[in-house]
Amino acid sequence: MFTRINVYGLIFVLTAIAFNLLIVGIFVAYKNGWAKPFKVIVNLWLLLTIPFAVVFIRYLTEGKRPGIMVSFGLVFLYILVEFLLDKVLMFDFRRKWITHAPYIVLEYIALYCLIHIAFDIDRTWGYLVSISFWILLASLIYLYWDQIKIRIKKKIIIPL
Numbered sequence: 001m002f003t004r005i006n007v008y009g010l011i012f013v014l015t016a017i018a019f020n021l022l023i024v025g026i027f028v029a030y031k032n033g034w035a036k037p038f039k040v041i042v043n044l045w046l047l048l049t050i051p052f053a054v055v056f057i058r059y060l061t062e063g064k065r066p067g068i069m070v071s072f073g074l075v076f077l078y079i080l081v082e083f084l085l086d087k088v089l090m091f092d093f094r095r096k097w098i099t100h101a102p103y104i105v106l107e108y109i110a111l112y113c114l115i116h117i118a119f120d121i122d123r124t125w126g127y128l129v130s131i132s133f134w135i136l137l138a139s140l141i142y143l144y145w146d147q148i149k150i151r152i153k154k155k156i157i158i159p160l
Contacts, residue, residue, distance in 0.1 A: 005121055005122050005125065008054070008055045008058045008059070009055075009121040009122065009125070011051050011054065011055055012051075012052070012055045012117060012118070012121060013118050013121060013122070013125040013128065013129055015048050015051040015052055015055070016114040016115075016117070016118055016129045016132070017128060017129055017132045018048060019045065019048050019114060020111070020114070020129070020132035020133050020135065020136045021132055021135065021136075022041055022044055022045040022048070023045065023136050023139075024135055024136050024139040025037075025041040026038065026041050026042060026045065027136075027139045027140060027142065027143040028139060028142070028143075029041055030143065031142065031143050042086070046079065046082075046083060046087075048079075049076070049079050052072070052075065052076070052079075053076075055072075056069075056072045056076070059072070065120075067116075068116075068117055068120055071113035071114075071116050071117050072113070072117065074106075074109055074110050074113045075110045075113050075114060075117075077106065077110070078106050078107055078109070078110035079110075081103065081106060085103075111133055111136070114129055114133070115129050115130050115133060118130075
């Protein structure tokens, strides 16, 4: 089932899975108003930059394909934007659609890049990273479920 992958490939795929699952934890903690766990999970998520950087440097020295290195760059860009907006500037960019939409686009590009890199490492591990992405999407539905239900109810009302 699993093919033999090197240590750096294993570090990457496990970090990518943790990356997605920690975002799930962030969504759940936010939805339930758990302030302390939310902060801890966000900080753990940011710390995943370290193993990503280790693998990135290794791949850089190995001369990996440019597409893989660009994918890493987009993941790092997403983490940097998240860090700057949430931790440094403390700018509530999620409140307005005009500032939230570009962030969402960057986020999903980065998540796709994680899957892309994982499939480059190994097909089976790529599917596992992809499954963690789908779990993340399910948690997003959980996060916004109340708003989704309200909109559905408003559309069902038929005027007489």
